[in-house]
Amino acid sequence: MTVSPVRTKPLLEIRDLKKHFPISRGLFRRPTEFVHAVDGISFEIAPGESLGLVGESGCGKSTTGRMLVKLMEPTDGTIVFRDGEYEKDVAHIGRSEVKEFRSRVQMIFQDPYESMNPRRTIFDTVSEPLAVQHVGTVQEREERVLELLRMVGLTPPENFLFRYPHELSGGQRQRVAIARALVMNPRFVVADEPTSMLDVSIRISIMELMTKLARELGVSYLYITHDLAVARYMCDRIAVMYLGKIVEIGPTEEVLARPRHPYTRALLSAVPVPDPTYRRTPVEIKGGISKAINPAPECRFIERCPFAAEVCRTNPHPPLEDKGDNHAVACYRADEIAS
Amino acid sequence: MTLGEPTQVQQEEPQPVGIEPSDSAAAAELVRTPMWRVRLRLFRRSFARNWALFRENKMGMFGLVLIGIFALMAIIHPILMSTVWDPKVYDPVTGYDAVLTEYEVVEEVTDPTTQIEVSEARIKLNPTIKVGDTVRIPAQPAPPTWTGENPHYLGTDPQGRDILSQLLYSTRAAFFLGAVAALTTVIIATTVGSVAAYFGGWIDGGLMRFADLILLMPLLPLLIVMSAAFDINMVMLGVLIGILNGFGGVAIVLKSQALSIKVKAYIDAAKVAGGGDWHVIFRHIVPNVLPLSFLYMMFGVTEAIAIEATLSFFGLLNVPMTWGVMINTAQANGYLLSGTQYWWLLFPAGLAVTFLAFAFFIVGRGMDEVINPRLRAR
Structure with a gap:
């Protein structure tokens, strides 16, 4: 199932992406402090591959997702998007080009209760991308929407076409959201915690649906989540983010089986295990997540890291270093820790 | 491997009953229905729901009835003007009607709606009028009259208009x-x-x-x-x-x-x-x-x-x-x-x-x- 990101030309190539939010903005004062929400991250996504972006809240994973679909302008960096003949650095495109770009990417939102306009029917919601991109006649759109509702398992689709969102359950709404995301046949979908608001009992069916459709339609996902179990189920590769930086990236099973970064190890040891006799390996991770306001140049994780040494203090934030098997880690002491 | 398996519960959320083959006649029928008719039906449905909510509000309904009465008043005016009301008399701006009102001629007026001073009556009508006579003067504003050729149910204003x-x-x-x-x-x-x-x-x-x-x-x-x-x-x-x-x-x-x-x-x-x-x-x-x-x-x-x-x-x-x-x-x-x-x-x-x-x-x-x-x- 693992797709190597290097064999084919990547669908998305993100280089040194940054997003800084200014704070303490007075009326006539220039902002001097910035929250470094995303601070120079680079990764690639191959066609048909799904990459999981995991990390605790506030680490910049949603900001990354929003920048990839142009809901936010990056402060710096490039996002090269390739789809057949189409190849553009979408971080630097004008308003007219954004519309065209958006026929190729879509997003699925976290809260199915807020991601649909309560005054518009399911048909309006799902066909909105078609309508704003002027695709087909109204009848053709209706047929296309019916086809998609059938695909996402809302059957019989004609019973749902002219319902309002409040008449549907949370799981059904998220199916509608998936249908909306796929109606334009996009190559790339950002899924921002699409199952975290759902009941556990229907979570798995939504995840199954998403993986099935991704395989059938050849869609790539950037799957944003804080739940490692979900990421393991959904993703070919995992990128772990901490305070605006990717600290570890690699094939899912490889990262989960042999975590090399102290933060990933801490995350993994915090996953609940349904076994009462299981003894948790204690992790000596200290304190809570700090703020990314004008951060110091040294390693971001240094304050909480149990392995922090002199080398971490005197050098800048470690670069991502490939340790083999496409498994890259940003830690000076990764080799010592792993052994 | 310390990672828990993804949740094992595989219960699907309830689907609406009556699952049919997907290319059903109902779907084709729906696609053939013109969009405006679908919209109209949806509008009627949401209107009916909101109306049901509004009807529970007694004050709101009372207000609606009041507005209805005023609307009737607005509609009825041009109808009355073109049928029973003579525009010369009843036009709201240019109409005029001299309603003759009976006055009792007195020395000192205590009630100006029924009495007139003797000196004033002599100037207005004729100099032979005495105290105690009854005179009829076209007076405005006239109080409501319900009889006569041109009844004024709410009287006339100081210019003799209805x-x-x-x-x-x-x-x-x-x-x-x-x-x-x-x-x-x-x-x-x-x-x-x-x-x-x-x-x-x-x-x-x-x-x-x-x-x-x-x-x-x-x-x-x-x-x-x-x-x-x-x-x-x-x-x-x-x-x-x-x-x-x-x-x-x-x-x-x-x-x-x-x-x-x-x-x-x-x-x-x-x-x-x-x-x-x-x-x-x-x-x-x-x-x-x-x-x-x-x-x-x-x-x-x-x-x-x-x-x-x-x-x-x-x-x-x-x-x-x-x-x-x-x-x-x-x-x-x-x-x-x-x-x-x-x-x-x-x-x-x-x-x-x-x-x-x-x-x-x-x-x-x-x-x-x-x-x-x-x-x-x-």
Whole structure:
């Protein structure tokens, strides 16, 4: 199932992406402090591959997702998007080009209760991308929407076409959201915690649906989540983010089986295990997540890291270093820790 | 491997009953149905639901009945004028009827509606009249008369014009003014509020400071000055009230509502779909602000009616006849401070203003409960 990101030309190539939010903005004062929400991250996504972006809240994973679909302008960096003949650095495109770009990417939102306009029917919601991109006649759109509702398992689709969102359950709404995301046949979908608001009992069916459709339609996902179990189920590769930086990236099973970064190890040891006799390996991770306001140049994780040494203090934030098997880690002491 | 398996519960959420083959005849039928018919059906359904909610509100229903009565009054006037009422007598502006009233000639008048001073009667009629005689004088204002060739059910005004005819005629003007003012308010306020909320930045700043400026200006004195400087008719007054309200307080309220909608995920979803700024504003923000706009439209009607009455009471409007003009006529001829003696000059018009304004206000409150579920009793 693992797709190597290097064999084919990547669908998305993100280089040194940054997003800084200014704070303490007075009326006539220039902002001097910035929250470094995303601070120079680079990764690639191959066609048909799904990459999981995991990390605790506030680490910049949603900001990354929003920048990839142009809901936010990056402060710096490039996002090269390739789809057949189409190849553009979408971080630097004008308003007219954004519309065209958006026929190729879509997003699925976290809260199915807020991601649909309560005054518009399911048909309006799902066909909105078609309508704003002027695709087909109204009848053709209706047929296309019916086809998609059938695909996402809302059957019989004609019973749902002219319902309002409040008449549907949370799981059904998220199916509608998936249908909306796929109606334009996009190559790339950002899924921002699409199952975290759902009941556990229907979570798995939504995840199954998403993986099935991704395989059938050849869609790539950037799957944003804080739940490692979900990421393991959904993703070919995992990128772990901490305070605006990717600290570890690699094939899912490889990262989960042999975590090399102290933060990933801490995350993994915090996953609940349904076994009462299981003894948790204690992790000596200290304190809570700090703020990314004008951060110091040294390693971001240094304050909480149990392995922090002199080398971490005197050098800048470690670069991502490939340790083999496409498994890259940003830690000076990764080799010592792993052994 | 310390990772828990993904949850094992594989229970599917309940599907609606009656699963059919997907390429069913029902789906084909639905696609063939023209879109406007589907929309009409959806509109009727949501209207029926809101109507059911509104009907539970007794005050709102009472207001609606009141508005219905006023609407009937407005409709009935042109019908009466073209059938039973002679325009020469009953025209609300140019009509005239000299109702002969019987007066008792006395030395000292104690009741001016039934008595006349002997010296005055001698000048008006003939010099042979003595105290104790009964004379008939064409007098205005005349109290209500129910008999005769031209009955005046609410009497006549100081110029001999029929009060009832004036009252009915003015109802139409009040409705018209209310509609113009309210529509202008809603169109301007909804657009201004949504645009300010959506774009933010200097557009928001500019529009909101302008709204503050308008709020700072006292509305009534401003209108008095403007109507003194310009020749203002009913349409202009309606538009003027609409503009002052639409750029002022109502715009601020609707902007706050639009702000709460702007941050919803479906706005982001519309942007990712490729929708431009105006698509997002008019397809997503405005429809969600509109219920609140309609509420303010109702309150706007109330305000417009009250303002019109005030301005035409001062005689500042270029309008032939309204409720305000009726009271102004009574005042200009010195009957305003005569207490209830000339009640037919004051009460019909005054109560009409009060009740129509009140009716729109309580209908607005009833709508508020439909729109704002937290206000509902249940």
